[in-house]
Amino acid sequence: MLLALAAIGTAAGSVARDELVRLFRERRQRADLGILAANLVACSVAGAVASAGPAWHDLLALGFAGGLSTWSSLAVDAAGAVRARAWGRVALHIPAAFAIAIAVHAGARSLTGGAP
Amino acid sequence: MTRARRLCLVALGGAAGGVARALAATGVPMAAEAPGWGVPLLLAVNLGGSLLAGFLRGAFEREQQGGTHAEAKVEAAEALLLAGFCGGFTSYSGFIAAASAENAWLTVVTLAGCPSAALAGMWLSGGYPARPAGKPR
Numbered sequence: 497m498l499l500a501l502a503a504i505g506t507a508a509g510s511v512a513r514d515e516l517v518r519l520f521r522e523r524r525q526r527a528d529l530g531i532l533a534a535n536l537v538a539c540s541v542a543g544a545v546a547s548a549g550p551a552w553h554d555l556l557a558l559g560f561a562g563g564l565s566t567w568s569s570l571a572v573d574a575a576g577a578v579r580a581r582a583w584g585r586v587a588l589h590i591p592a593a594f595a596i597a598i599a600v601h602a603g604a605r606s607l608t609g610g611a612p
Numbered sequence: 613m614t615r616a617r618r619l620c621l622v623a624l625g626g627a628a629g630g631v632a633r634a635l636a637a638t639g640v641p642m643a644a645e646a647p648g649w650g651v652p653l654l655l656a657v658n659l660g661g662s663l664l665a666g667f668l669r670g671a672f673e674r675e676q677q678g679g680t681h682a683e684a685k686v687e688a689a690e691a692l693l694l695a696g697f698c699g700g701f702t703s704y705s706g707f708i709a710a711a712s713a714e715n716a717w718l719t720v721v722t723l724a725g726c727p728s729a730a731l732a733g734m735w736l737s738g739g740y741p742a743r744p745a746g747k748p749r
Contacts, residue, residue, distance in 0.1 A: 498638065499631050506630025506700040507623040514622045514695050535704040542705040557705070558634060563626045565704035567658040567722075568665035569695070571730035575666055578727065590723055597708045 498554050505559015509538070513564050528573045528585065531566065532593055538565030539597045543604030613684055618691045625696015633657055633701050651710050651718055654703070655725075661702035662726040666733025668694050674738060702726075 513534040520530030542561040545552055570589060577585040636657050637650060672694070675686050711719045 499634055502630045502634035503627040506633075507627040510626025510629075510696055510700045511619050511623050513699060514619065514691075517695075538705040539708045542709050546709070554634075557709070558637070559630055561705040562633060562703040563630055563700045565706075566699040567702035567704050567707060567726050568661040568698035568730070570704060571662035571702075571726035572665050572669045572694075572734075574727035575730035575734060578731065586727075590727065594708075594711075594719070594723060597704070598711065601705075601708045 497551075498558075501551065501554040502559045502562070505555045505561075506563035509560040509563025509565075512560075513566060517569075528577075528589060531569050531573060532589060535565045535570065535593065536597060536600050538562075539601040540604040543601035544608045546605045547609060613687050613691070618687075621688060621691040622696045622699075625692040625698075626700035629661075629697040629700025629702075632697075633703060633706075651715055654706055654710055655718055655722055658702045658707060658722055659725050659729045661698050662729040663733040665694055665698040665702075666730030667737045668698065668733070669730070670734035670737030 513531075516534045516537075517527050517530035520533065521527040538561040541564070542557045545556045545561075548556070570593075574586055574589050577583075577589070636653050668690075672686050672690055676683065707718075707722055711722075
C-alpha cells in the first residue's frame, strides 16, 4: 500500500514540478526559480500534513511533496552556477533557500496544528 | 516531443524514483530495525541521486554537442531519467523535514555534498569540460 501511494503521489508531484519549471523557463527564462518554487511549495505541503494519518502522509508527504521537490535538479543547477561562477545564484539556491524552506515548513506545520 | 508525452515520461520516471526512495526509507532491513538509520539513508539517497543527475546532465550535454543521437531521444531520456527518476528519487522536502538541531551534520553534509556530487557526476560523464567556466547556462 505504501509503495502504491508513494508511486501515485510522486508521479503527480513530478508532473507538477516539471510544469512549474516549464512555466518559469518560458515566462521568465529562469528554470532555477521554478525549482525553487516547487521545493518551497513541497515543503509547505510536507509541513501541513506532518500530523496527518499514515495514508495521507504516504500519499502527500512521502509521495506528492517528495516528487514535487527535488535535490537532484537543484544540485545540478547549483553545480552549473558554480561552473559559471554565478555565486549569487549559488547563495540563493543553497543557504537562502534552505532558510526559507525551514521557515515555510515550520509555518505550515504550526498552522495545521502540528508542533513547529 | 509533445507535452503530453513528456509528462507521461516524467510521471513514469517519477513513480519509479518515488518507489525507490520509499524502499530505501522502509525496505532496507537496518532502517526497519532502527529508525535512526532513516536520516543517513535520506542523505545517501540525495547524494546518490545528485551524483546520477550530474552524470546524466553531463552525458546529455555531450550527446547534444556531439550530435551522435537524435535530439528527440535525448529529450525523452532527460524527461524519464533526469526530471522523472532523479527528481522523484531525491527529496528536498524530506531533507527539510529531517533537518533539526540534533542532526545539524545532515544539513551541512547535504548542502555541501549534493552540488559537489552533481559536479562529480558531470566530471565522471566527461561532460564537465565541455562548458567553460564563466559561460552562462
